[in-house]
Amino acid sequence: MNTPAYSYIEYETIDDNSIAIISLNRPRQRNAQNRGLLEELGRAFEIAELDDDVRVVILRANGPSFSAGHDLGSADARRERTEGPDQLESFRNNGGTKLGAEKFWRQEWHHYFQNTRRWRDLRKITIASVQGPVYSAGLMLMWACDLIVSDTTASFADVVGARLGMCGVEYFAHPWELGPRRAKELLLTGDAIDADEAHRIGMVSKVFPEGRLEEDTIEFARRIAARPSAAALMIKEAVNQTQDNQGFFNALNAAFTLHELNHAHWGLVSGGEVFMDPSAPWKDAPPVRIAEKDKP
Template sequence: MTEYRWLTYDTVDDGRIAVVTLNRPRQRNAQHRGLLVELDEAFTAAQYDDAVRVVILRGAGTAFSSGHDLGSRDAVVEREPGPDQHPSFQGNGATRDGIERMWLQEWHYFVQNTRRWRDLRKVTIASVQGPVYAAGLMLMWACDLIVADTTAEFADVVGARLGMCGVEYFAHPWEFGRRRAKDLLLTGDSLTVQEAYRLGMVSRVFEAGELEDKTLHYARRIAGLPSATSLMIKESVNQAQDHAGFHNSLQTSFNLHELNHSQYAVLTRGESVLYGPELGGKPWNEHGPVVPTSKTEVKLSS
C-alpha cells in the first residue's frame, strides 16, 4: 500500500468507505504539489478498490483547505532544482519556456486532476470546516456531495488579492449562480455555510464537533445503495451538466486564467505572474481578513 506523507488514507466498514484526510494542519491544508500528487494517488487507489463504495475527503485541523500553497518552505523546496525537488517539476511542461510552462503545469495539476476527481467512478463526499478559500473550493467542488460544519465559510479571493479572474477550475457560475459568482469574485467576500446550503452547494450542515461522525453516518446511508445505482445517478447528473456546457466552459475559463497570468508577466517584464507590489498592489499575505458578504451592507476589505 502507498505510504503517504501529506495525507492519510483509511477505510472503514469492511472497506466500503474510504476516508482521505489532507494532513497539513499547520498550513491549513494549503495545497502544494506533493499534496496534490498524493491526493490523485489516493483517489486512484479508492477507485481501484472494488470494496470501496463512497470516498470521504476531509482536512485535518481547523480548516479543510486554505487554497494553493504560495510560500511555505515545503512548497519552495519542492520547486527548486536539487535532491528534494518534486518529480512533477521535471516534466508535464515544467522544462518549457515562457507562459507555456505555467499553462501546462497548471493544466495537469490544477485542472485535469480536478476534472478526473470529479468523474471518479465512486461517490465522493467533501467534509469541510473552517475557511475554504480559492483552490480549497476546487477540491470541494470536485466531490459529488458537500457537507460542512457551522464554522465553514467559502471565498475565492484571487481576484481581489492577486488580480486573477478566479481559480483554475472555474466552476463558480455553476456552484454560486451567475450574478452571485460575479459578486463574490469581484469583491472577494465570503459566503456563510447557511447561505451555501440555501444555494444548494452544501447538502448538510452539522454542528461544530459533529462533522466527522455525521459525515460517516451520511456516507453509510449512501454506501447502502447498489453501487451501480449510485454510479448511474452520479453519471446522469454529471452528463446533464456537461451537455449544458460545463466541460467546455472549464477549458475556456482556464485559458483566460492563463491569459491573466500572461498580462502580469508582460507588465512586469517577467518579474511576476500576479498583481502585486511590482504593479502597486499589496503582497498577497498582507491583506486584511476576508469580509463576509452582506445583503444590506457593503463592507470594505483591506
C-alpha cells in the same frame, strides 16, 4: 489493499472497506495545497477507485480549516519547486522545462485543471466534508466531489480576484455553484459566504453542528454506501452528463484559457512568478469578511 506511505495526507477505510477516508494533513499550513499534497491526493483517489470494496470516498481535512487553497510559498512548496535534489519530478515534466506562458499553461492544465476534472468523474461517490475557511483552490477540491457537507464554522471565498488580480482558479465552476451574479460579486470583492448561505443556494448538502462533522459525515456516507453501486454510479453519471450537455465541460475549458491568459499578463507586469514574489499584494490584503446581505 496496500497503500503507500504519505507525508501530506492520511488514507484509511472503514466498514469493511466500503468507505474510504482521505484526510488532508497539513493543519499548521491550514492544509494549503503544495504540489506534493496534490500528487499524494491523486494517488489516494486512484487507490480508492481501484478497490471494488470502496463505495464512497470522504475527502476531509485535519485541523480547523479544510484548505486555504494553493500553497503560496511555504518551505515545502519552495523546496519542491527549486532546482536540486529535493525538486519534485513533476516540476521537470508536463511543461516544467518550457519557457514563458507555455510552462504555466501546461503545468496547470495537468496538475490543477485536468486532475480536478478527473476527480470529479471518479468511479465512486465522493463526499467533501469541510470546516473553517475554504479558500480558492480549496473550493476546487470541494466542488470536484459529488456531495458537500460542512459544519457551522465553514465559510467559502475565492480570494484570488481581489488579492492576486486573477480571474478565479483553474477549475472555474463558480457560476454553476454560486450563480452568475453571486460569482461575480464574490470574485470582485473577495468576500465569503457562510455555511447557511451555502446550504440555501444548494452548494452544500448538509450543515452539521460544530464538533459533530466527522461523526455525522460518516453516518451520511453510510446511507449512500448502502445504495447499489451500479445505480449510484449511473445516478452520478446522469447528473454529470446533464451538466456537461448544458455546457459545463466547454465552459471549464474556456475559463481555463482565460486563467492562463491572466497568468501571462501577470508575467509581463511583474516580471516573474507573482505567487512567489515577496512583494505580492496578497500579503497585505485585509481579512476576508462574510458578504453582507442588503438590509431593508
